[in-house]
Amino acid sequence: xxxxxxxxxxxxxxxxxxxxxxxxxxxxxxxxxxxxxxxxxxxxxxxxxxxxxxxxxxxxxxxxxxxxxxxxxxxxxxxxxxxxxxxxxxxxxxxxxxxxxxxxxxxxxxxxxxxxxxxxxxxxxxxxxxxxxxxxxxxxxxxxxxxxxxxxxxxxxxxxxxxxxxxxxxxxxxxxxxxxxxxxxxxxxxxxxxxxxxxxxxxxxxxxxxxxxxxxxxxxxxxxxxxxxxxxxxxxxxxxxxxxxxxxxxxxxxxxxxxxxxxxxxxxxxxxxxxxxxx
Numbered sequence: 001x002x003x004x005x006x007x008x009x010x011x012x013x014x015x016x017x018x019x020x021x022x023x024x025x026x027x028x029x030x031x032x033x034x035x036x037x038x039x040x041x042x043x044x045x046x047x048x049x050x051x052x053x054x055x056x057x058x059x060x061x062x063x064x065x066x067x068x069x070x071x072x073x074x075x076x077x078x079x080x081x082x083x084x085x086x087x088x089x090x091x092x093x094x095x096x097x098x099x100x101x102x103x104x105x106x107x108x109x110x111x112x113x114x115x116x117x118x119x120x121x122x123x124x125x126x127x128x129x130x131x132x133x134x135x136x137x138x139x140x141x142x143x144x145x146x147x148x149x150x151x152x153x154x155x156x157x158x159x160x161x162x163x164x165x166x167x168x169x170x171x172x173x174x175x176x177x178x179x180x181x182x183x184x185x186x187x188x189x190x191x192x193x194x195x196x197x198x199x200x201x202x203x204x205x206x207x208x209x210x211x212x213x214x215x216x217x218x219x220x221x222x223x224x225x226x227x228x229x230x231x232x233x234x235x236x237x238x239x240x241x242x243x244x245x246x247x248x249x250x251x252x253x254x255x256x257x258x259x260x261x262x263x264x265x266x267x268x269x270x271x272x273x274x275x276x277x278x279x
Contacts, residue, residue, distance in 0.1 A: 163189030
């Protein structure tokens, strides 16, 4: 569990402002600064929207409330970076050199997200409230949605979509735990969770409606939650309707790793080729 600093009574102030959110247009300058202060905590990494504690997801609702309030109290402004222009309420994140983060041209990172030192961002998009751990690679055209939490030493492959979950504030965001690997073009959305050291093969769709099935037993082990230290591929399961039998998506566990086992990509690729599957 990551510990973070909570300044004074800011959480309660944000909750009080949230209760008055219909009046956001008339918030005083001090009240607007309180909202901004909460986003600054996210941006600096002193606070985070959600975390895993004792295998449960803890959501800090007041921070999601602060993000939603920020959209109400801020105005669109023109921003220009080289030839690129935008007109948005959220400025771009800066200070990557000081933070020790490698950012390749074409990466877009919004203020209010936190990128830990040692992370690498290829041309990709990281939204407000998201958090990315050290040693993690966000590959080309991947999207890390608002409030998604990506652990340390994770590889998010090209074209992956990690969905954002802002509303309702109590809803858990997407969680990708340390040492995970998310294969090309996977879609992990609506608060789905990938456990530590787990690997998703290319094209896996994971959300709270998708069954995760153990190939050895045929049993459903969860909905939208991939256990730690396993290899999961995209698959289908038959379902009978009046018009016929159709294949509905599922996530299939086809291999288990020893806890802490590092992934040997060459060996995995050989295994997957035998199965006719892409990583």
